[in-house]
Amino acid sequence: MEIRLDGKVALVTGGASGIGRAAAEAYAQSGASVVVADLDEAGAAGTIAGIERGGGKALFVRTDVAQEAQCERMVAAALERFGRLDVAFNNAGVMRAFGQKLHESTEEDWDQLMAVNLKGVFLCMKHELKQMLRQGEGAIVNTASAMGLAGTAKSVVYPASKHGVVGLTRCAALQYADCGIRVNAVCPGLIDTPMTRGMRQQEANYDETRRKLVPMGRIGAPEEVAGAVLWLSSGAASYVTGIAMLVDGGWISR
Ligand SMILES: NC(=O)c1ccc[n+]([C@@H]2O[C@H](COP(=O)([O-])OP(=O)(O)OC[C@H]3O[C@@H](n4cnc5c(N)ncnc54)[C@H](O)[C@@H]3O)[C@@H](O)[C@H]2O)c1
Incomplete structure (x- = not known):
């Protein structure tokens, strides 16, 4: 089944890079108009140029997802340009304090990770939901x-922020299930993006060790996460809400 989102408007946070860029491209290829929200203007320009080269429509809105006024403006800008909001992929995130034990992690690590990874998702959802409620439908x-579903000894604060995203997703799914709005989460394993490239280069043999842990024997590509996101965003997933979908090559199921 080919997934089509013709006439729909999709918003992607963290759309300047990695998984967000792959999802923005997938939305555009499926026929949606795309709003790319990110702090990285140069990266976002690259995403927009790629979409426009393919004949798609895209808008960049510079947004810090940790700031409520900016999340509100992001949704307003989407409405101003495209008139509606059908799909939102709340994906912007940061990684720090990886490889640190809890007693070594700082209050600043906690505050920054929670501000972007967890509060950012809450703030974006809050303003997206207001519009989706007016429309009577939507998909988030x-x-x-994967570290939002399983514990790891490698780190504490980042996985805690991602466990929070899973909880936020499940509760919101229940609150809006009878309003025509579906809310799901995607849970990537190790994916080859700028976020993980630095971390992987710091540790000798990181990729080799990880490949042995992943039943599929390889690291994932951003496009493989985007495929799951596109499906969850579409009518093909019309009876799916409140799930946390692993895209991890079998890592957590082993
Ligand atoms: N790559 C992986 O292996 C992996 C695994 C699991 C989960 N994730 C999650 O996937 C998401 C995307 O990560 P990625 O791997 O594509 O990384 P990435 O670094 O390539 O992309 C993250 C994007 O988020 C943007 N961003 C950061 N802070 C922001 C803020 N305050 N406001 C708006 N935009 C902001 C960055 O500018 C960047 O464009 C993140 O939430 C990350 O935690 C990634």
Whole structure:
């Protein structure tokens, strides 16, 4: 089944890079107009140019998802340009304090990770939902992580922020299930993006060790997460809400 979102408007936070860029491209290829929200103007310009080269429509809105006024403006800008909001992929995230034990992690690590990864998803959903409630329908996908479903000794604060995203997703799914709005999360395993490239280069043999842990024997590509996001965003998933979908090559199921 080919997934089509013709005439729909899709918003992607963190759309300047990695998984967000792949999802923005997938939305555009499926026929949606795309709003790319990010702090990284140069990266976002690259995403927009790629979409426009393919004949799609896209708008960049510079947004810090940790700031409520900016999330509100992001949704307003989408409405101003495209008139509606059908799909939102709340994906912007940061990684820090990875490899640190809890007693080594700082209050600043906690505050920054929670501000972007968890509060950012809450603030974006809050303003997206207001519009979706007016429309009487919508689909939201939040980026959690395989580390939002399983514990790890590698880190504490980042996984805690992602467990929060899974909880936020499940509760919101229940609150809006009878309003025509579906809310799901995607939980990537190790994906080859700028976020993980630095971390992987710091540790000798990281990729080799990880490949042995992943039943499929490889690291994932951003496009493989985007495929799951596109499906969750579409009518093909019309009876799916409140799930946290692993896209991890089998890592957490082993
Ligand atoms: N790559 C992986 O292996 C992996 C695994 C699990 C979960 N994730 C999650 O996937 C999401 C995307 O990560 P990625 O791997 O594509 O990383 P990435 O670094 O390539 O992309 C993240 C994007 O988020 C943007 N961003 C950061 N802070 C922001 C803010 N305050 N406001 C708006 N935009 C902001 C960045 O500018 C960047 O464009 C993140 O939430 C990440 O935690 C990634």
